[in-house]
Amino acid sequence: MITFGNMAYIIYIALMAFLVLVVYGLYLFWKRRAMGILTGRGRAAAGFVRGSKVISRIKSGIIITSVLLCVILLLRPQWGEKIREVNSEGSDVLIALDVSRSMTARDVKPSRLDRAKDAVKWIVGSLKGDRVGLIVFAGDAFLQCPLTNDTGAFMMFLDAAGPESIRLQGTDMGRMFREAYRVFQKKRLTSKILVVITDGEDNEGAAIPAMKAFKELGVSVYTVGVGRAEGEYIPGESSEGSGEVYLRDTEGKLIRSSKNADLLKQLAGATGGAYLDITNGFSDLRFILEIIEDQQRNAYGSRIIKERKERFAIVAALLLVLFSVELMLPERKISGRSKGRIKERLRRILMKMKRKP
Numbered sequence: 322m323i324t325f326g327n328m329a330y331i332i333y334i335a336l337m338a339f340l341v342l343v344v345y346g347l348y349l350f351w352k353r354r355a356m357g358i359l360t361g362r363g364r365a366a367a368g369f370v371r372g373s374k375v376i377s378r379i380k381s382g383i384i385i386t387s388v389l390l391c392v393i394l395l396l397r398p399q400w401g402e403k404i405r406e407v408n409s410e411g412s413d414v415l416i417a418l419d420v421s422r423s424m425t426a427r428d429v430k431p432s433r434l435d436r437a438k439d440a441v442k443w444i445v446g447s448l449k450g451d452r453v454g455l456i457v458f459a460g461d462a463f464l465q466c467p468l469t470n471d472t473g474a475f476m477m478f479l480d481a482a483g484p485e486s487i488r489l490q491g492t493d494m495g496r497m498f499r500e501a502y503r504v505f506q507k508k509r510l511t512s513k514i515l516v517v518i519t520d521g522e523d524n525e526g527a528a529i530p531a532m533k534a535f536k537e538l539g540v541s542v543y544t545v546g547v548g549r550a551e552g553e554y555i556p557g558e559s560s561e562g563s564g565e566v567y568l569r570d571t572e573g574k575l576i577r578s579s580k581n582a583d584l585l586k587q588l589a590g591a592t593g594g595a596y597l598d599i600t601n602g603f604s605d606l607r608f609i610l611e612i613i614e615d616q617q618r619n620a621y622g623s624r625i626i627k628e629r630k631e632r633f634a635i636v637a638a639l640l641l642v643l644f645s646v647e648l649m650l651p652e653r654k655i656s657g658r659s660k661g662r663i664k665e666r667l668r669r670i671l672m673k674m675k676r677k678p
Contacts, residue, residue, distance in 0.1 A: 323400045324398075324629055325396040326397030326631070334396060345384060379650065380650055387644065391640065393636050394636045394640065397631065398631075398632045399630060402629060403629075412452075412613055414448065415454045415456065415514075416441055416518065417456040417516070418438070418518050419458060419522075420434065420457045421458075421492040422459075422568065423520055425555060426552075426553040426556070428548055428552065429549070437519075437545075440545060440547075440606060441479055443603050445475060445476070451470065451613065452469055454469070455475065455479060455482070458487070458493070459487040459491060460490050460493050460524075462487075465482055465486070466478035491525070492525075493523070493527060495527025498532065499534075501540075502534045506538070512613065513541060514609075514612060519545075519547070519585070520578065520579075520581070521546055521585045522581055528588060529588070529591070541592050543594045543597065544586070544594065544596050545605075546582050546585050546596065546597070546600065547580070547598075548578070548600060550580055552578055553578060555567060555577075555578050
């Protein structure tokens with residue numbers, strides 16, 4: 322079965338081929354008109370210069386076929402399979418994602434949590450062969466996805482993460498750090514970095530004390546803040562037809578959640594990490610990728626994969642043959658009688674031009 326590696330670009334490639342064929346058609350029309358003016362014989366003029374109509378049509382057919390083959394070449398035809406062994410190596414990346422209710426605030430569109438998930442997807446999609454693990458936390462924390470280089474499985478765990486993932490609500494960053502410490506200590510990760518994506522709220526105030534253990538392990542914490550300093554109300558669960566509902570405290574006042582950038586900077590600075598912000602974009606995340614690239618890389622073994630065989634070389638060789646045939650097809654020289662007619666026609670045109678005032 323034939324497949325194409327660049328099928329996603331078929332519209333652009335087909336449009337380019339269509340424009341080439343249109344230009345070639347205009348050229349043929351212009352050439353026929355030009356010969357008609359010179360010889361006064363319309364379509365029959367092509368025979369005086371290009372030879373027989375058969376050869377002329379063969380040449381045109383070769384050019385049109387070549388354009389179509391160029392389309393196939395650019396689409397990268399593939400058929401057949403080949404088996405090869407791939408060695409996997411990379412770093413271990415542990416990401417902690419805040420899924421507390423405050424992350425549903427919409428001061429970042431569509432919400433803080435959605436922006437945080439997009440940031441995680443951006444990081445994972447940019448990694449090359451690295452294993453990634455995911456910790457989710459709110460009032461409690463647990464390892465949502467163990468270290469894996471299966472991107473598809475990781476994304477499934479990430480999509481399932483949300484406020485409903487953890488029964489105990491609130492935000493206890495201390496528990497998250499203790500869970501991350503357990504993973505680092507048990508799994509002996511090759512990299513010494515923890516990426517924490519949160520709005521910085523810490524209801525229990527246990528984040529700073531939990532950092533002492535990370536200093537002993539030599540783990541650097543990179544905090545990624547999301548949300549705005551002025552804050553936003555936290556959406557609550559609304560019944561059908563009740564409109565927008567926001568969370569309230571025990572006194573009935575609306576709860577407003579704000580990003581705590583100062584705490585996040587303090588946590589990052591205490592371990593030699595850095596504070597980044599994704600509220601307005603993901604440009605800062607490139608710094609994390611550079612840090613990951615500098616980490617010790619570990620060999621995860623090898624695996625056998627099947628790949629489609631690239632066959633564009635066959636199409637390229639066929640194109641070369643067609644171009645060679647087109648160049649070598651003989652073109653009949655202008656006969657003496659035809660030359661005389663053309664010269665006479667040119668002489669008349671020049672005489673008419675001289676007579677005009």
